[in-house]
Amino acid sequence: MDELPLVLVHVLPPFEIPFKGRLQSRFQLIDSSDSTFSPHASVLLCVGPAPVSSDTLRHLPSLQCIVGSSAGVDHIDLEECRRRGITVTNAGSSFCEDGADFAIGLLIDVLRRISAADRYVRAGLWPMKGDYPLGSKLGGKRVGIVGLGKIGSEIAKRLVAFGCRIAYNSRNKKSSVSFPYYANICNLAANSDILIICCALTKETHHLIDKDVMTALGKEGVIINVGRGGLINEKELVQCLVQGQIRGAGLDVFENEPDVPKELFELENVVLSPHKAIATLESLASLQELIVGNLEAFFSNKPLLSPINLD
């Protein structure tokens, strides 16, 4: 047991250490609160959104690497990591396709009212009340992708096959990409029928989507969020939806999960999802490989598989 490399695990309920058996056969797993081992640990496995604050990091003076299990890393104090030279890995591409697939699923659901119609049928209303109202065609719509990273790129690739026109907003223009770029998100919204939010949550992108953006998008506009709840001003979103200031929304993430604004439950033009855009059994298997791979790479001084750029 002493020969196995030491990995601190940082996890909070309801989350549990994923694929524990597999990890325990290779590493010695110790909880990050264990004060005997934590000062000596060089690597931390951060499960789910368990926050790694500067306070957490202060108690880990020997830390060199954080292996994250999620795509997002907004729960980790990246500035402090940069300052201390701690590398951080995330879930890499494990989830990108799943996230993209789900965004498209949410989008067509909102446009074509699939979940709403399913509710209608289950309530026995089809024989009683007749056909469900019309939806709206996807093809030909202008889609503005907010954040053209791995997930955004996969979304764009799929939507092109549906006949959509793509434009995007990102921190920087991407030279290898031919889609029109909008440096200003309101301009992107003004020139789009649909906004898909899939960027990282940072100080700069907090509440990126607010009332002004939604007004620019317009009454026929649809918003899909598979990024983080904090990317949208949720209060203003709910207001816009309730007042019919936008056509509808598909939301996988919320500002205060698992709490969801009750007003949304009454609306037929939203599709609500309990944060599972990236959750498939196949991707979990892929994540397992990635986590084990990153840990092994760290301990053998090899390049990490999915380091994030802290600059």
Next chain:
Amino acid sequence: MLNGETPLPQNGHRRNSMAAITGEAEAEAPGVVFVHGSPPFGLPFKDRLLSRFQLIHMSELPESSHVKVMLCMDHTPVTSQTLYKLPSLECIVASSAGVDHIDLTTCRLRGIAVANGSQAFSEDVADYAVALLMDVLRKISAGDRYLRSGLWSTKGDYPLGWKLGGKRVGIVGLGNIGSEVAKRLVAFGCAIAYNSRKKRSSVSFPYYADVCDLAANSDILVICGALTSETHHIINKDVMTALGKEGVIINVGRGSLINQKELVQFLVEGQIRGAGLDVFENEPIVPRELLELDNVVLSPHNAVVTPEAFEAMQELAISNLGAFFSNKPLLSPI
């Protein structure tokens, strides 16, 4: 409506009746179209038709009608009896995608050309089929139900779904709709194979002459073919057994393409993973057992329903009628 006593021109060429309205001398009157069934789309479509053609309804049909073309609205049945009353009929332009409500055998015997509306709908139906599939695999509607009943806060996360990419999709019926479905699923990283009446030489996807073989080599079946006497209940328990317990079935064709009783049994017993169904054998009745299941997505025959599709359908019907009267090839012959 113009009365049926207006003499019908003998040749195929017609001029726009706007000239007739302005009173200009016209050598030929606009073509007469027999409208079978009432247009459910209200005035705009009727006006557009009237601006180009003379319209005549069943009640105005004289004893031995010379009318050559029928516009069949929605799913109004065209039986052998209907056809008997139209001895000069040469062409039927159907507004819908499916044509199983038309007696095609008699049409074939009499050399009556039939055009359908599927081109106008195919993208919308394909979008819908993909969305139903995504919903079943990733439990979108089920997750939405879960969240709305307040269970996320109390019971925690909803179970994982399954990845779409890399799955083998068998398309049953590679017509307009099937082709659009294939095009989309390729972008998601799926492997496509198909079954059709005949192998298509221009298509590179693997072809299976037997639906059971297709099912045995697929994770997902998407049913988008036409309902005919040969394809009735083409998806039955043998096919579903071949598909296997991890299999998913999406139906955007016609309810009777699937043996519904056997499908329900398979779903209830967990013999297939799930299904997305836009059509049923006896609409609007949906088997009660399905209403209880979380692994099915139920839809009230909506796959074609967008205003844009209706617009496109009207365009297509008018173009087909125009083509007929100018002796040009129909745009969407079946």
